[in-house]
Amino acid sequence: MSILFLAIPDEAGKLSENTLQSLATARRVAGELNTPLCVGLIGGGFQKAADSISSAATTFMAVEKADGCFATDTAACTALIKQSGAEFVFAPAELRFKKALPAAAFRAGGVADTQIGAVKGASGALEVERWYYRQRIKGAFSRTRRPWCLLLEAGIDAPYSGSAVAVDVKLVTPEGYESKSKICGVESPSGDARTIRPEAKLLFVAGAGWTKKQANPANDAKKAGELILDFLNKSKASLGSSKSLVDQGTEGDAVLPFMSHLNQVGQTGATPRHQKGLSTCCHGEEPHVVGWRFIAERRAVNLNENCGWAHGKADVLYVADAFEVMEELNKLV
Ligand SMILES: Cc1cc2nc3c(=O)[nH]c(=O)nc-3n(C[C@H](O)[C@H](O)[C@H](O)COP(=O)(O)OP(=O)(O)OC[C@H]3O[C@@H](n4cnc5c(N)ncnc54)[C@H](O)[C@@H]3O)c2cc1C
Numbered sequence: 001m002s003i004l005f006l007a008i009p010d011e012a013g014k015l016s017e018n019t020l021q022s023l024a025t026a027r028r029v030a031g032e033l034n035t036p037l038c039v040g041l042i043g044g045g046f047q048k049a050a051d052s053i054s055s056a057a058t059t060f061m062a063v064e065k066a067d068g069c070f071a072t073d074t075a076a077c078t079a080l081i082k083q084s085g086a087e088f089v090f091a092p093a094e095l096r097f098k099k100a101l102p103a104a105a106f107r108a109g110g111v112a113d114t115q116i117g118a119v120k121g122a123s124g125a126l127e128v129e130r131w132y133y134r135q136r137i138k139g140a141f142s143r144t145r146r147p148w149c150l151l152l153e154a155g156i157d158a159p160y161s162g163s164a165v166a167v168d169v170k171l172v173t174p175e176g177y178e179s180k181s182k183i184c185g186v187e188s189p190s191g192d193a194r195t196i197r198p199e200a201k202l203l204f205v206a207g208a209g210w211t212k213k214q215a216n217p218a219n220d221a222k223k224a225g226e227l228i229l230d231f232l233n234k235s236k237a238s239l240g241s242s243k244s245l246v247d248q249g250t251e252g253d254a255v256l257p258f259m260s261h262l263n264q265v266g267q268t269g270a271t272p273r274h275q276k277g278l279s280t281c282c283h284g285e286e287p288h289v290v291g292w293r294f295i296a297e298r299r300a301v302n303l304n305e306n307c308g309w310a311h312g313k314a315d316v317l318y319v320a321d322a323f324e325v326m327e328e329l330n331k332l333v
Contacts, residue, residue, distance in 0.1 A: 002035050002036050002037075002038060002084065002085070002086045002087060002088075003026055003029065003030050003033070003035055003036070003037050003038070003086055003087075003088045003089075003090060004038050004039075004040055004080065004081060004084040004086035004088070004089045004090070004147075005022070005023055005026040005037060005038070005039050005040065005057065005089075005090050005091070006039075006040045006041075006042070006077060006080060006089060006090070006091040006097065006101070007019045007022075007023065007039065007040070007041055007042070007049065007091070007092070008041070008042045008043055008066070008073075008094070008096055008097070009041060009043060009045040009046065009048070009049035010043075010045055011043070011044050011045050012045055012048065013045035013046070013047065013048020013049040013051075013052065014045070014048075014049070014052075015049055015052065015053065016092070016094065017154075017159055017199050018092040018093070018094060018154045018198070018199075019092045019094070020053075020159035020160045020161070021092070021152075021154055021155060021156060021157055021158065021159045021160075022090060022091065022092040022152040022156070022157075023039075023053060023056055023159075023160040024157035024158060024159060024160040025090065025119055025152055025156045025157045026090040027056055027057075027160060028121075028157060029088075029090075029119055029120070029121040029126065030121075031121075032120065032121035032122055033121040033124065033126065036057075036058045036059070037056070037057040037058060038057055038058065038059045038060070038061065038084045038086060039053065039056060039057040039059070039060050039061070040060075040061045040062065040063075040077075040080035040081075040084060040172075041060065041061070041062040041063075041169070042062070042063050042066045042073065042076045042077070042080075043063075043064070043066040044064060044065075044066075046062035046063075046064060046169060047062075047169055050062070050167050050169045051164055051165065051166050051167055052164045053160065053162060053164075054162070054163065054164055054165045054166070054167045055162040055163045055165075056160055056162055059084075059170070060167050060168070060169040060170065061080055061083060061084065061169065061170045061171075061172050062169045062170070062171055062172065063076035063079060063080060063171075063172050063173075063174055064171060065177070067179065067182075067183050068096060068183055069179040069181045069182075069183065070099050070100060070103070070179075070181075071177075071178070071179035071180070071181065072174075072177060072179045073096050073097075073099065073100035074099075074100040074103045074104050074107070075174035075175065075176055075177045076100075076174050076177075077091075077097075077100050077101055077103075077104035078103075078104040078107045078108055078174065078175075079172050079173070079174035079175065080172055081104055081105075081108045081110070081147055081149070082108055083170075083172045086147055087146045087147055087148065088126060088146075088147065088148050088149075088150070089101070089105070089110075089147050089148070089149040089150065090119075090149075090150050090152055091149070091150070091151055091152070092151075092152055092154070093114065093115065093116075093151040093152055093153050093154070097151060098114065098151060101149050101151055102114070102149070104149070105147065105148075105149040108147055109147075110145060110146055110147035110148060110149055111143060111145045111148055111149070112148075112149040112150070112151070113128065113130065113143075113148070113149070113150055113151070114130075114151045115130050115131065115151065115153055116128045116129070116130050116150045116151060116152050116153060116156075117129050117130055117131060117138075117153050117156065118140075118156060119150065119152070119156065125142055126142060126148070127140055127141070127142045128140070128141065128142070128150060131271075131293070134267050134271075134290060135271050135290060135291075135293040135294075136290065153273065154198060154199075154273055155273045155294075193258075195232060195238070195239035195258055195259075195263065196238055196239065196262060196263060197236065197237070197238040197239075198238065198272065198273070200236055200237050200238040200274060201237075201274060201275045201276060202235060202237040202238070202274060202275070202276045202277070202278060203237065203238050203240050203265075203272055203274040203276070203277040203278070203295055204228070204231065204232065204235070204237040204238070204239055204240065204277075204278050204280070205239075205240040205241065205242065205265060205277065205278070205279040205280065205282055206224075206228055206239070206240075206241055206242075206245060206256065206259070206280055206281060206282065207241070207242040207244065207245055207279065207280065207281040207282025207283060207288075208242060208244035208245045208248065208281065208282070209280075209281025209282065209283075209302070209303070209322065210224035210228070210245065210256065210280070210281045210322070211224060211245065211248060211255065211256070212281075214321075214323065215321075216323070219321075219323040221255070221256065223323065224256065224281075224323070225256045225257065225258070227323065227326040227327060227330065228256065228326070229258065230330050231326055231329065231330055231333065234330065234333040235333050237278075238272065238274060239258075239259070239263055240263055240264070240265040240270070240272065240277075240291075241259050241263040241264050241265065241269075242264070242265070242266070242282045242283075242285075242288050243264050243266060243268065243269060243287070243288065245259065245282075246259055246260065246261050246263060246264050265288065265291035265292065266287050266288040266289070266290060266291035267286075267287040267288075267290050267291065268287070269288075269291055270291060271290075271291045271293055271294060272291070272294070272295070273294040273295075274294075274295055274296075275295075275296055275297065276295070276296065276297045276298075276299075277292060277295035277297070277298045277299070278299050278300070278301070279298070279299070279300040279301070279302075279309060279314070280300070280301045280302075280322040280325070280326065281301070281302070281322045282300070282302070283302070283304075283307050283308050284300060284302070284307050284308025284309035284310075284311075284313050284314065285308050286308070288308075289308065289309075289313045292313075297315055298313070298314040298315050298316075299314055299315060299316045299317070299318070300313075300314040300316075300317050300318070301317075301318045301320055301322045301325050302317065302318075302319065302320075302322075303319065303320070303321060303322075304319075305317070305319045
């Protein structure tokens, strides 16, 4: 029995926060199962990454060439899985692994499970948990088929940190490595233009109230947008939305231009994981609040003392005008 942990460092060899959290999970489970841990790295930054986590595992392997395409990532994962002979394969639930790992599991004759929220290796067997039916039902299960590949959600364990020394990394060459796609370059928005920040401590949610007619006519959608962006830039919080607010654009109503359906939290939206959440101008209806499943500390600002948040869905409800609250808050942060 052995565990392979897969990671994709950046070109400088840096590993993301999610990766370090998942590595900590792999190490903990390897200890619980009393089994060796092997780390498989993909991409040019493999050596620096391996050195930075040298005390995390007993063996290190890498596939050097990786351009981020599905075909090459899948070939790299498959080669590392086959070479390691591992029974269990752990990887952080990041975009490239979400695409490549299920395909690699298939090619290696194994099986993959996604959205894993808890893993334990007690009493010699591996058991995992994940949520079903839009985070309403939690299931715990195990599998007999091997290799069993798991995509781990963020936040299961605290990020790994350990000593860094130079380590030997065994290079692996994948088969069938040619991709028809060629990546010509990467264009990404500037840090401030990106409003979805999975690593932020705070989720700030805006609801449809921000664009509704207000008692003070100066409090319109334009001002709402300025207040929200100012807060996001200062606090570096992640931006969520209710469905009503992001749907408004299609009805021709005033919208917040930086908001899209990707920001939507809830039953038909995302279920982000953050330590704290602050909801503003959002009613707190069940289909929305179900997306707050993993937000530990919840606060809301609403004019209506009878809104959904008041019915046990928030720890603190400020019955107040969000325009006034955010103006004051922006002076403080
Ligand atoms: C099958 C199904 C799936 C759904 N999935 C989702 C989902 O994934 N996500 C989701 O969000 N919704 C979802 N919904 C819709 C959900 O039920 C609600 O309709 C929606 O969340 C309401 O959005 P809201 O709270 O922003 O808007 P509203 O209900 O219009 O509430 C606006 C709130 O703003 C407050 N307000 C106004 N002005 C101010 C001010 N100045 N200061 C403070 N507060 C103010 C008002 O008091 C009000 O409570 C779903 C519905 C269905 C039927």
